[in-house]
Amino acid sequence: MERMLSSNASLAAEQSSVRIRLMAGLALAGSVWLVGLVGHFTPLAEWPALFLYVIGSLSVALALGIRERLWDTMWITRRGLKRALAWGGGIGLALLVIDNINTYMYYRSGGAPMAQMEEILIGMRLVFFFPLLVLAEEFLWRGVLLSGLHDAGINRHLAVLLTTAAYALNHFAVAPVDMVERAMMAAMGLPIGIAGGYLALKTRNVWAAVALHGLTMISMIVDIFVIPRLV
Numbered sequence: 001m002e003r004m005l006s007s008n009a010s011l012a013a014e015q016s017s018v019r020i021r022l023m024a025g026l027a028l029a030g031s032v033w034l035v036g037l038v039g040h041f042t043p044l045a046e047w048p049a050l051f052l053y054v055i056g057s058l059s060v061a062l063a064l065g066i067r068e069r070l071w072d073t074m075w076i077t078r079r080g081l082k083r084a085l086a087w088g089g090g091i092g093l094a095l096l097v098i099d100n101i102n103t104y105m106y107y108r109s110g111g112a113p114m115a116q117m118e119e120i121l122i123g124m125r126l127v128f129f130f131p132l133l134v135l136a137e138e139f140l141w142r143g144v145l146l147s148g149l150h151d152a153g154i155n156r157h158l159a160v161l162l163t164t165a166a167y168a169l170n171h172f173a174v175a176p177v178d179m180v181e182r183a184m185m186a187a188m189g190l191p192i193g194i195a196g197g198y199l200a201l202k203t204r205n206v207w208a209a210v211a212l213h214g215l216t217m218i219s220m221i222v223d224i225f226v227i228p229r230l231v
Contacts, residue, residue, distance in 0.1 A: 001102045005219040007124035008119055011043050014151065015022065017068070017070055017073050017151065018148050018151045018152045020064065020068060020070075021064065021068075021070070021073075021074065021144050021145070021147065021148035021151075022145065022148040022149070022152065023136065024060050024064065024144065025060065025062075025144040025148060026145070027138060028052075028053075028056045028057065028060055028140065029140070029145075031052065031056070032049050032052050032053045032056065032170065032173055032174060033049075033170070033173045033191060035048050035049040035052055035094075035173075036172075036174055037173070037174030045176045046173065046174050046175060046176045047176055049173050049174045050174040050176065052129075053136065053170070053174045054129075054132055054133055054136040055136075055138055055177040057136035057137065057140035057144075058132070058135065058136050058139065060139075060140065060144060060157075061074065061076065061139035061140070061144060063144055063181065064144065072148060073151070074139070074143040074144055074147050074206065075142070075147050075200055075203075075206040076139065076143050076206050076207075077142055077204075077205055077206075079204070080204065080205050081207055083203060083205075084199070084203040084205035084207045084208035084211070085207060085208065085211050087199055087202070087203060087208050087211075088196075088199055088207065088209060088210065088211030088215075088217065089211045089212075091195055091199065091212055092211055092212035092213070092214070092215030092216060093214070093215060095191055095192075095195065095212065095216055095219065096215050096216060096218065096219040096222075099188070099191075099216065099219045099220075099223065100219055100222055100223065100227060102162055103222075103223040103227050104227050104230070104231065107227060107228055107231040108231055113224070113225050113228045114177075114184060114223075114224050116157070116177040116178060116181055117177055117181055117185075118224050118225065120176065120177070120219050121221070121224065122225070126127075127221065128202040130217050130221075131214070134210060134213045134214050134217055135210065137167065137213065138196065138206055138210045138213055139206065141163045141164075141166070141167045141193065141196075141197075141205050142163065142196055142197060142200040142209045143200075143206040144164075144202070145163050145196055146159055146160065146163045146200055147200075149162065149163065150201065156201055157203075158191070159197070160194060160197035160198060160201070163187075163193060163197055164193030164194050164197055166188060167189055167192075167193045168186040168187075168190050168193060169186065171185045171186040171189060172186065188211035188216070188220060191216075192212065192213055192216050195209075195212055195215055196208070196209030196212050199212060
C-alpha cells in the first residue's frame with residue numbers, strides 16, 4: 001500500500017511538473033507574440049517583445065528551477081555536462097562551417113547583406129547581449145517546452161518539430177528588422193532548433209543545445225561582418 005501511494009504521489013508530481021512547464025512556456029510565448037504584433041503597428045516596433053522574450057525566458061526558467069526545483073527536469077543540469085558540451089560543440093562547429101560556406105555562396109550570387117542586423121549588433125552594441133539571448137532561447141524552447149512535451153508523452157520527433165517551428169516563427173515577433181531579414185533569421189533557426197532539440201533529448205542536458213547555439217551565433221556574426229568583405 002505504501003509503495004502504491006508513493007508511486008501515485010510520484011506520478012502526480014510528474015504530471016504537475018509537466019503542466020507547470022507547458023503552461024508557463026506557452027503563456028510566455030503567446031505573450032511575446034501578442035506584444036510583437038502590437039509593436040509591429042506602433043513606433044515601438046518589436047523592441048518590447050524582444051525584451052519580454054529574453055527577460056521572460058530567463059525569469060521563467062529561474063522561477064521553475066528555484067521555486068519548483070525543476071532544474072534536472074528541465075535538463076538544466078551538470079549531469080553529463082562534458083558529454084553534452086562535446087556533442088553540442090562538435091555539431092555546432094559543423095553547422096558553423098556549413099553556414100559560412102552557404103553564406104559565402106549567397107553573397108557571391110548577389111545576395112543582399114543583412115544591413116539592419118549589422119546596425120543593431122554593432123551600431124547599438126547589442127552583440128554583447130548575445131550570450132543572454134542564447135541562454136534565454138535554449139532555456140525556454142529546449143529546457144522548458146521540449147522537456148515538458150517529452151514528459152507529457154508526445155512523440156520525440158513531433159516534440160522537436162513543434163518547438164523548432166515555434167522557435168523559428170518567433171523571429172517574426174521579436175526581430176526589429178524588415179521581413180526579409182526576419183525570414184533569413186528564421187531559416188537560420190531551423191537547423192539550430194532541430195539539432196539542438198535532438199541533442200537535448202539525447203543528452204538530457206540543455207547545455208548541449210546552448211553550446212551548439214552559441215557557435216551558430218558566432219557563425220551569424222561571421223556571416224554579417226566578415227564574409228561580405230571577402231566576396
